[in-house]
Amino acid sequence: MNKNTYIIIGIVIVCALFGLIEYVHPYNFTKDDNLAQFLPITLEGMKQLFHGSFPLLNFHQYTGSRIFEVGTYAVLYPPMILSYFLAHYVFHNDFLLFEIFVLLHLVAGFVATFYFLIPKTKNSLISFLAGIAFVFSGYVLIASASWYYVIPGVVFMPLIFLLHDKLNKKGLKFTIWLGITRGIYFYAGNAQYFAFACLFELLYGWLTLYQNKWKKSGSHIEKYIISLVITLIIAGPLLISQLYVIRDSARGNNGIINYALSLPAFPHEFVLGSLFVYPFVKSSNVFSYSSPAFIHIYYAGTLFFLLFLAGLFNSFKIYGGKSLRKAHPLLWLGILAIILSFGYIGLIYLIGAFLPIIKNFTSSFKITFFVHFFVISYGAIAASPLLEKIKSKTVIGVFLTFFALLIVYHIIVSTSVAWAYYGDSIPLGKLPYNISEGRVISVFTNSSVNPQRIKFSTPTSNFPEAPLLSQDFATYYGIDSIGGYEPFSDKLTGENIPVARFGVSDIKLNISRIAEYGVKYIIIPRDSLPSHPELSNLTKLYQDKVLVLLVPGSRSYVFSDSAIPYKMIDSGVTFNTSFSSSNNITLNFLFKPGYYARVDGNRALITNDSLGRMKLFIPAGSHTVRLSYWPSGISVGIVFSLGLLLLLIVFVRIKNKIYEMLLPIGSRISRLKFPRRRYIVLGLIILIATLMIVGFILFIRPGNVEDLVNGRTHLYTHISSLSVNPFIGSLILDNVNVSSPSNKSSLTAEKINLFISYYSSFKESLKAKRPVMVFREISGENVAFAFTPSETNESCTSPLYITRPIYMNQTQIFTIEKISLTSQLTVPNRASVRIIPSSLKDKQGKSLYMYGEIAIKKDVSGNISIMGNESSENVSTCIILPLNIPHPFYSS
DSSP states (O other): OOHHHHHHHHHHHHHHHHHHHHHHSTTTTSOHHIIIIIHHHHHHHHHHHHTTOOOOEETTSTTOEESTTTOTTOTTOHHHHHHHIIIIIISOOGGGHHHHHHHHHHHHHHHHHHHHHHHHHOOHHHHHHHHHHHHTOHHHHHHHHHOGGGTTHHHHHHHHHHHHHTTTSSSSHHHHHHHHHHHHHHTTSOHHHHHHHHHHHHHHHHHHHHHTTTTTHHHHHHHHHHHHHHHHHHHHHHHHHHHHHHHTBSTTSOOHHHHHTSOOOOHHHHHHHHHOOTTTSOOOOTTOOSOGGGGGGGOSOHHHHHHHHHHHHHHHHHHGGGHHHHSOHHHHHHHHHHHHHTGGGTSGGGGGGGSTTGGGOOOGGGGHHHHHHHHHHHHHHHHHHHHHHOOOHHHHHHHHHHHHHHHHHHHHHHTTOOSSOOOSSSSOOOOSSOOOSSEEEEBOSSOSSSOTTGGGOOTTSOOOOGGGTOTTHHHHTTOEESOOOOTTOBHHHHHHOOOOTTOBOSOOBOHHHHHHTTEEEEEEEGGGGGGOGGGTTSEEEEESSEEEEEOTTOOOSEESSSBOOEEEETTEEEEEEEESSOEEEEEEEEOOBTEEEEETTEEEOEEEOTTSEEEEEEOSEEEEEEEEEOOHHHHHHHHHHHHHHHHHHHHHHHHHHHHHHHHHHHHHHHTOOOOOHHHHHHHHHHHHHHHHHHHHHHHOSHHHHHHHHHHHHOOEEEEEEEEEETTTTEEEEEEEEEEOTTSSEEEEEEEEEEEEOHHHHHHHHHHHTSOEEEEEEEEEEEEEEEEOOOSSOOOOSOSEEOOOOTTOOOOOEEEESBEEEEEEEBOTTOOOOOOOOSSBBOTTSSBOOOSTTOOOOSOBBSOEEEEESOTTSOOOSOEEOTTSOOOTTBOO
């Protein structure tokens, strides 16, 4: 069969296997974040785009969340626009958006992979099988079902590498297409996958030039740089906008510790999952909330992984010490990707902590996607000479049958796997209640409808979340929610609206405060109401398993002394005023850079009130006011792109003159004698070690530690000075002060000493299969806890009760072997002091722990003493450290 026949058959098979996926699990690619975050916001953005507006803001979540700038909604990505057109206007079902999106990329990814491998394998059959294996590999299927932005990689990875191979062709045609291709990829929804793809492409080009002994390297490098400039020209508006968002977002400023300890792929599961299928092997990894079949994330076809290993062995056997010069670059990229996917376990990953942009990424297991591409590609290259020697059609038939059975079985198993949440029946039905103007807030506590830890639900525990309007479900129904799910929300939003994406749980609401933010409705499961006595007297607008309660005194979105009629527009709000005297108008939206107001067409000054809402001064008389949003990052990005375009044009026209000027410098460099390879390797090792030590020392500064604590806990932290000894694992903090935003709780200490056990941390990390930090001892000198006690005199069996706020986000487990605190306890109005026993328990008598993903795994032993003013008194109330801070949004 010729190439075209293989392409046609391959497209038919891809469509058939996609049909199998949808048959086994309808709407398979609309799970987890795809359903609860990406789909509703993307649909809102597409709706605005098709109505002729640039999709900037979604006013249905928080008080306005960003769309285009964040970059994760792909609203300008051409295949997304096409998918929306087909879903909305052809099939009249918006919930098909991601299903169509995935199908388009599966087909295009197969074709791109086939054409990328054909020149390398010289075998259409093995290229055909590799294309099928790649687009239906474990990471692609499972990750795309939760994160739609993974699937574009199956098209762009082979396409970028294919175009890179053609850079040495005459002319700039392929250079331009390579730059455009990368630029389009940047708009596909996730900068992290894009950045990794570019890094691997850079290494691929370097290895190719190295193996060709740098022949035509000058022309190749020139075209490569030109292609990068073209990529930046296209990506500029979104790239600069995202950098602005990262600067203004807590999640976008991950520290070196968060990067280094992000979730890895574990070597034993990677090897087992690459060779065998479930249930022969099972997953025990920390992010496999849903099923032991999650180990399929590593599956890329048993045969191709075996062929990769065989090719690896054969290359070292044939080339020996010259393998770097002789073995195909895809082999080395496969090895590197595998090691990088192991994260801190593989060590090389830690180098990224010193690279701009890369250091803000997390979860090294995401590199598993690139592992699949390189393993399958090199496995196909290694298989080509083997298949040429096989003349028996029977053997080839058995090979193809085995391959087909494994792929089909793998697909059936993988469709039952997602990162975590499975969601409701798709498409979502209508709400059983009607909600008019005003915002909602979701509340669930001790509920059979929606438990607090819904993130860990399974296919057999399908919670009807949509009617409760948590996460971004409000956007589906055109309803405004005070909360939502936007990981890159700005800091002002996080400070003022601490509503977790699953709603409010185990916290009493401050009714007057939420009314100030325009919350008019509280949605709560009936069986949660007994846990919230503050809501018992509210008017019920709807009663069933879910209750809709009316919030008294809810503010309008635009008001002065009273509500002002207004009209929402896609990027803001417009209204008319008529005052006999000048007045201040409150716009019930949280301010973010990019908002601007016009009164009768003239710019007006926007100020903030104490709640972060916008205020305008309106003069007397009749006026038309318009609040709009246009972030400066887009404008800067457009100017950046136009400037680069101008420079590129100038460079192309005068490049010969530039080269003539640089020629003497190049000839001098060429005459230099470089040290032998062993000295280069040794120098690189010393450089990397030096960078790590210097980076560690530079990071461990009071300001960085304060930012880390403040950003992750919403607490105000101040440290006057600190000292660190990385060789013995000690960190000493001087004059520490930690307080709540409301200053109702605080912790002060003259000195806190932290002693980390490296050996125990490494051992426990391997055992727990996630990062674990073990402290040999934590000791404090002159530690004082101060807090305003609750009005109720709550008694508890534990003298020290530690909790944390639900909106605090962490990924590490902390094991503490010994705590030594000498403390002076200050309690206003009521002294409660007691000597704490050596074994500290929680209320239920279990080992002390913090709710969520931080845990203290053992009993806390050692000498723990709290000294007070009245040591004879017994504890009459729990001591709550500042880790559990009641936000003004909630009742104290």
